[in-house]
Amino acid sequence: MMRTLWLAVGLFFLGIGLLGVALPVVPTTPFLLLAAGSFAKSSPRLHGWLLTHPLFGPPIRNWEDNGAISRPAKRLAVGTMAAVLVVSLWLGLGWKVLLPQGVLIAAGCAFVLTRPDGPSG
Known part of the structure; x- marks a missing residue:
């Protein structure tokens, strides 16, 4: 039962x-x-497929x-989050939207930037 649930969650x-x-x-x-x-808990075949893709x-x-995010991925993530905030400002969204959005983006950027870069090789 749990294996099927994890498989469904993984496919979702x-x-x-x-x-x-x-x-x-x-x-x-x-x-x-x-x-x-999710696949690691339900389907070794699908987990392996993702890892070797x-x-x-x-x-x-x-x-x-490594619990790591590569530097190019960090740049893309932070750049995308910054672009979303700039577009929101450009659209003239109110502070009730911009404030929580800015807090969440700052938290997301902090998380991404504090992860290690991973192996250098």
């Missing part, structure tokens, strides 16, 4: 992560990390092995 997160490849507003890697964690595998392995 995989679907959202794959949507993120095409939709710039949806982040890909966090959802693929959640899918990988040429595009998705390296950041997932870097996170699983």
Whole structure:
């Protein structure tokens, strides 16, 4: 029963992560990390597929092995978060939206920037 639930959760997160490849507003890697964690508890075959995937595998392995985010991924994440805040300012959103958005973006940036870069090789 739990294995089936973890498999369903993993497939759900995989679907959202794959949507993120095409939709710039949806982040890909966090959802693929959640899918990988779910597959680790339910499907060794799907977990292995994610880890060996040429595009998705390296950041997932870097996170699983080292708790790390590569420098290019950090730059992309922080740049995207900054762009979202700039667009929100440009759209003239009120402070009731900008304040929580800014706090959450700052927290997200702090988390990303304080992770190690991973192996240098």
